[in-house]
Amino acid sequence: MITIPALVGIVVFGTAMVWAAVSDAATRTIPNCISILMLAGYCLLAPLAGFSLRDMGASAGAAGLVGIVLVVFFARGWIGGGDAKLITATTLWLGPDQLLNFLLWTSVVGGLLAVAALAFRGVPMNTAGAMPVWVSRTLGRSGGIPFALAIAPAGLARLYFSSWMIPVH
Numbered sequence: 001m002i003t004i005p006a007l008v009g010i011v012v013f014g015t016a017m018v019w020a021a022v023s024d025a026a027t028r029t030i031p032n033c034i035s036i037l038m039l040a041g042y043c044l045l046a047p048l049a050g051f052s053l054r055d056m057g058a059s060a061g062a063a064g065l066v067g068i069v070l071v072v073f074f075a076r077g078w079i080g081g082g083d084a085k086l087i088t089a090t091t092l093w094l095g096p097d098q099l100l101n102f103l104l105w106t107s108v109v110g111g112l113l114a115v116a117a118l119a120f121r122g123v124p125m126n127t128a129g130a131m132p133v134w135v136s137r138t139l140g141r142s143g144g145i146p147f148a149l150a151i152a153p154a155g156l157a158r159l160y161f162s163s164w165m166i167p168v169h
Contacts, residue, residue, distance in 0.1 A: 005048035006164050012041040013093050013159060017152040020086050024148035030082030038089035055095065055163065062099050063092035083147045090155040098158045105157055110150035117145055 002010075016038050020030045046056050070084035087106070094102050159165065 002165065003049055005045050006050075009041065009045040009049055009093075009164055010159065012045065013038070013164070014156060016041075017090075017155050020082075020148040021146075021152035024082065024146040028144065028146060030080075030086050030148055032085070035085040035089045038093065042089075042092050049164070051163065059092050059095040062096040063088050066091045066099070080147065083151065086148055086151050090151060093164070094155065094158050094162050098162050101161070102154055102158045105154035106150050109154055110145070110147055113147075113150050114145050
């Protein structure tokens with residue numbers, strides 16, 4: 001049986017993922033408060049859910065390593081700052097056991113999203129006025145890809161296999 005703190009953690013994580021994806025799609029930004037909520041939520045709920053100091057330290061170490069790599073990626077212009085913070089916070093929640101699978105699924109979903117956006121960019125948008133602004137922005141010739149649309153489903157999918165779903169840690 002999953003503990004109440006673990007259940008609250010699952011809800012906090014899921015809410016943050018959906019909020020980040022919707023925000024990134026609509027505004028091309030991931031508010032800092034999402035990453036802060038995820039960090040604070042993990043620090044409060046992980047010990048209450050029964051995570052050991054060793055488990056929390058391993059998660060923090062994995063997140064720290066990912067964060068350092070993503071700071072370099074951000075500095076080179078390869079990734080957005082909000083994406084870097086969201087991936088780092090997600091790594092904290094999922095832990096080192098799910099890190100490679102999370103990054104793989106994020107890459108696969110992100111690649112499919114990019115291919116779909118590029119395919120639709122060649123289609124004339126005579127109905128652009130009927131589309132939401134974020135769709136027109138994504139499908140326009142100069143539009144970027146709201147990458148939280150790849151990060152969120154990958155994080156949510158991997159949460160199922162994480163320690164948050166295991167009753168005894």
